[in-house]
Amino acid sequence: MSQSKTRITALDFARALAIFGMILVNYKLAMQAEHSGPGWLQSIAGLFEGRASALFVVLAGIGVALMTSKARNSMNGELIRQSRNSLYKRAAFLFIAGVLLLLMGWSADILHYYAVFMLVAAVLITVSDNKILGLFSMILVASQLFLVMFDYTKGWNLSFKDYTGFWTIEGFIRNLLFNGFHPIFPWLSFFLIGMWIGRKRWLNKENRSKVLLYSLSGTVVFESLSFFLIKWASPGLGNEAAHYLFGTKPMPPTMLYVLSGICSAMAVIAICLYVVDKFEQSVLTQALISTGQLSLSHYIGHVVIGLGMLNITGYLENGGLVFAMAYGCLYFLMAIIFSHMWRKWMTRGPIELLMRKLC
Known part of the structure; x- marks a missing residue:
């Protein structure tokens, strides 16, 4: 193979x-x-x-990068147009599928968020790797700032099961961008880093061991950083506020959660490369x-x-x-x-x- x-x-x-x-x-x-x-x-x-779905979104980013590589590398106008049209159609399909699941009562749907990721991917086909990394960083920082600037609990009941006003324009957009189960800020970061990785040679055989080592190390570092920041901030801010700002759970999705989630996703992908290579x-x-x-x-x-x-x-x-x-x-x-x-x-x-x- x-x-x-x-x-x-x-x-x-x-x-x-x-x-x-x-x-x-x-x-x-x-x-x-x-x-x-x-x-x-x-x-x-x-x-x-928050780890399984993060892996799913990182893989989606890698998949889109591989799917559009021919168009991007050739810079052929017709191929780029075809790739964009395909992504636009997929975005529409996924959005409709997601909304149907939401109407059936499945509030934790990820597909309507995916639709936005596909639209972003269509725009970014010809954008440089550095610009994708820059956009990734901006979304990550903005997301952490939003957690401080806005009320993350708005719309949610105490158990975070029911979202009041979801089907209003304001509620839907707030949920989509900021405080839903997989909001664009910061979940687009997982997709963008996947796109960036998909353009690199990181997944090739010669780089596999490095990816596994760095990603496992990164997971340990970010989880440890979260632990010590919570311990340090708890006396002054209170335990709940410290977890809110520095935790690594998916709700609220902090910067440390995203970075730890990316590292754990890459570790799983690297292990899967080894497994498939050996036991194909x-x-x-x-x-x-x-x-x-x-x-x-x-x-x-x-x-x-x-x-x-x-x-x-x-x-x-x-x-x-x-x-x-x-x-x-x-x-x-x-x-x-x-x-x-x-x-x-x-x-x-x-x-x-x-x-x-x-x-």
Whole structure:
């Protein structure tokens, strides 16, 4: 298998892991099971919070960079126009899909945010690497300032489950840009750093060990920095305010959370490159690669089918953390089996086929 082929299938493998993490987090969230169950399971479940979806968005940025590389490298006007039109259509498709999930009651949707990422990517196809890094830095700093300047809790109830005024223009824009589950400030940073990494040779075999070492080191550094800043600031600001400004949980999304999330995402991607390189012929590896290739179908499916079944059976309101985790693992296992069988006959997933046909 060629190096570029291994790289792309490793990204699919990583995408499958991101979907798995998102399923666990979302089922725990939907069942309101964060504080139930044994402490060790709460700790394990907490590891996926904001990390799986960050990995998903970084991978999206890398994917778009690879998809538009021919247009960018050739600077051919027609190729650039075609790439932009494709991204505009995908943005429209993802926005409609996301809004439909929101209308079904899935408030934690990521797809309508993705639509904005695709629009930004279309504009940035021909922009230099340094400008993308500059934009990344500006969004990161602005996001941290916004947390100080504006009321992050506006619209949310005390449990951060219901958002008042979401379907008003002001509420929708506030949620989209600032205090939703994956707001543009700072979640666009994950996408931009993915685009930047996708343009580099970082994912090639000779750089793999460096990426793994630097990303693991970065995760430890940013998590340690968060710990010590919270400890230092707590006596003066109070524990809650210190966590608000320097924590590494996804809500509120601080600068340290984004930097730590990028590092942990790159560490997972580097590990996936090693795994696929070594075990590419394994049935499980191939099945997980297929699962990653159907990631959009599985994202929509885990909400419509997975949560739909819980709603019908009455477990949505009555499932604890143990049940949420077990159900998430079972759902993902079924997703792997489905993906492996589906890819024997079809090149793309059901939703991916629909998007390809329309876009």
